[in-house]
Amino acid sequence: xxxxxxxxxxxxxxxxxxxxxxxxxxxxxxxxxxxxxxxxxxxxxxxxxxxxxxxxxxxxxxxxxxxxxxxxxxxxxxxxxxxxxxxxxxxxxxxxxxxxxxxxxxxxxxxxxxxxxxxxxxxxxxxxxxxxxxxxxxxxxxxxxxxxxxxxxxxxxxxxxxxxxxxxxxxxxxxxxxxxxxxxxxxxxxxxxxxxxxxxxxxxxxxxxxxxxxxxxxxxxxxxxxxxxxxxxxxxxx
Amino acid sequence: xxxxxxxxxxxxxxxxxxxxxxxxxxxxxxxxxxxxxxxxxxxxxxxxxxxxxxxxxxxxxxxxxxxxxxxxxxxxxxxxxxxxxxxxxxxxxxxxxxxxxxxxxxxxxxxxxxxxxxxxxxxxxxxxxxxxxxxxxxxxxxxxxxxxxxxxxxxxxxxxxxxxxxxxxxxxxxxxxxxxxxxxxxxxxxxxxxxxxxxxxxxxxxxxxxxxxxxxxxxxxxxxxxxxxxxxxxxxxx
DNA sequence: ATATAAAACTGATTTGAATCAATTTTTAAT
DNA sequence: ATTAAAAATTGATTCAAATCAGTTTTATAT
Numbered sequence: 001x002x003x004x005x006x007x008x009x010x011x012x013x014x015x016x017x018x019x020x021x022x023x024x025x026x027x028x029x030x031x032x033x034x035x036x037x038x039x040x041x042x043x044x045x046x047x048x049x050x051x052x053x054x055x056x057x058x059x060x061x062x063x064x065x066x067x068x069x070x071x072x073x074x075x076x077x078x079x080x081x082x083x084x085x086x087x088x089x090x091x092x093x094x095x096x097x098x099x100x101x102x103x104x105x106x107x108x109x110x111x112x113x114x115x116x117x118x119x120x121x122x123x124x125x126x127x128x129x130x131x132x133x134x135x136x137x138x139x140x141x142x143x144x145x146x147x148x149x150x151x152x153x154x155x156x157x158x159x160x161x162x163x164x165x166x167x168x169x170x171x172x173x174x175x176x177x178x179x180x181x182x183x184x185x186x187x188x189x190x191x192x193x194x195x196x197x198x199x200x201x202x203x204x205x206x207x208x209x210x211x212x213x214x215x216x217x218x219x220x221x222x223x224x225x226x227x228x229x230x231x232x233x234x235x236x237x238x
Numbered sequence: 239x240x241x242x243x244x245x246x247x248x249x250x251x252x253x254x255x256x257x258x259x260x261x262x263x264x265x266x267x268x269x270x271x272x273x274x275x276x277x278x279x280x281x282x283x284x285x286x287x288x289x290x291x292x293x294x295x296x297x298x299x300x301x302x303x304x305x306x307x308x309x310x311x312x313x314x315x316x317x318x319x320x321x322x323x324x325x326x327x328x329x330x331x332x333x334x335x336x337x338x339x340x341x342x343x344x345x346x347x348x349x350x351x352x353x354x355x356x357x358x359x360x361x362x363x364x365x366x367x368x369x370x371x372x373x374x375x376x377x378x379x380x381x382x383x384x385x386x387x388x389x390x391x392x393x394x395x396x397x398x399x400x401x402x403x404x405x406x407x408x409x410x411x412x413x414x415x416x417x418x419x420x421x422x423x424x425x426x427x428x429x430x431x432x433x434x435x436x437x438x439x440x441x442x443x444x445x446x447x448x449x450x451x452x453x454x455x456x457x458x459x460x461x462x463x464x465x466x467x468x469x470x471x472x473x474x475x476x
Numbered sequence: 477a478t479a480t481a482a483a484a485c486t487g488a489t490t491t492g493a494a495t496c497a498a499t500t501t502t503t504a505a506t
Numbered sequence: 507a508t509t510a511a512a513a514a515t516t517g518a519t520t521c522a523a524a525t526c527a528g529t530t531t532t533a534t535a536t
Contacts, residue, residue: 101382
């Protein structure tokens with residue numbers, strides 16, 4: 001079942017917003033032709049195969065990335081503990097915190113499918129912000145949106161039990177990334193675990209619980225939500 | 239022990255940044271005299287007593303708050319579950335996500351001590367952003383800084399065990415809020431629990447553990463860090 | 477000053493979830 | 507096609523941390 005277009009304007013949209021939605025950003029439309037020229041002069045297009053690392057946490061951040069096509073995960077890795085911050089669809093920007101903090105990347109990103117990006121020079125990016133208020137405001141809006149999404153995930157991971165957390169993520173993937181109740185999961189069970197802050201074994205067991213209860217069907221990477229209402233209830237009750 | 243001035247430029251600063259530091263923001267200095275005039279025309283100064291609520295999550299956000307004096311907590315409350323997002327010292331802005339998302343407050347805030355704030359009209363604030371690029375860029379910087387702080391807390395609360403999490407928070411309060419190894423805690427044990435995502439009983443028990451091990455001394459609200467190195471080690475080992 | 481409520485504390489018990497260990501399946505490489 | 511490596515799965519066990527229940531202390535209000 002594909003979601004109807006208005007799904008994001010109804011209450012559903014308010015309920016579920018823990019991952020980024022691939023909506024069209026008018027960001028670059030705020031630039032004058034001359035400004036666009038400046039930005040694109042140093043723009044480089046790069047392709048990444050599934051599984052390839054786009055940037056490494058801690059590395060010097062000389063670029064901001066724009067995701068043209070594909071899906072990536074952004075994650076924090078400290079002493080063999082991994083936490084996936086977000087799943088980013090096409091249209092996302094990568095590395096925004098580096099505009100303001102420390103000139104290094106604060107998270108790593110890895111391509112979950114074959115991915116194309118534009119790589120922008122961070123200095124040009126910063127300069128444009130300082131001279132174009134509408135552009136800068138758009139960036140603020142994007143960062144603020146990311147912030148609110150992070151609040152939701154923060155709450156989910158710290159206040160809900162495993163079933164609630166996994167329900168949250170399945171709903172988010174369905175609404176925000178795949179925009180359908182059935183989809184080919186582009187990540188491993190371990191990724192699901194790192195996204196929900198649980199062990200891989202727990203993630204597998206809970207998927208099985210959901211399958212046994214006929215809430216979802218999952219075979220290999222193919223996932224189908226059978227009872228959306230039940231999944232939502234589990235998400236709410238935690 | 240007061241920290242020396244360079245504590246924030248040394249490696250300590252990199253280690254510990256999970257709460258907001260009350261550093262001077264040049265934010266309003268970016269405005270022209272005319273713009274300052276516009277903003278201050280509709281500015282209202284308000285005072286809150288310890289324990290009073292400044293704004294409620296979900297309420298219509300017609301204002302942005304600036305913390306002149308005091309300490310507040312920002313927190314998310316959903317069905318009797320509370321999560322403290324941050325402890326905000328003087329100099330902080332409250333309600334920034336509402337500039338971009340949904341026109342409602344995304345968290346509640348409550349004064350932990352007697353507090354004075356400026357309340358700015360959100361529309362004037364937005365308009366200034368759209369016409370003053372330096373101002374807008376400052377806002378982006380502030381939001382980005384908050385984002386990075388939240389990443390740290392997100393990691394702490396999802397990847398570390400109770401002792402590590404509480405060590406993190408004690409260090410943060412010491413470095414960022416009180417700027418001393420000894421201080422009068424302005425919050426309850428329950429607040430500490432909601433800040434670290436654990437039960438109040440666990441927070442109390444772990445404080446006792448730290449006290450028994452002579453890592454801290456805590457009597458009532460008075461907290462003294464006795465062995466900073468050990469506390470840091472616990473923070474790192476999780 | 478007294479009553480009442482809230483916060484702080486302590487011990488016992490339960491439970492949710494991680495870890496450990498082993499097997500099967502899938503994927504990738506030669 | 508064959509091998510090696512990674513991912514997925516399952517069951518048994520352990521452990522961390524929440525919950526529960528009760529007591530003491532500290533605030534707060536009248």
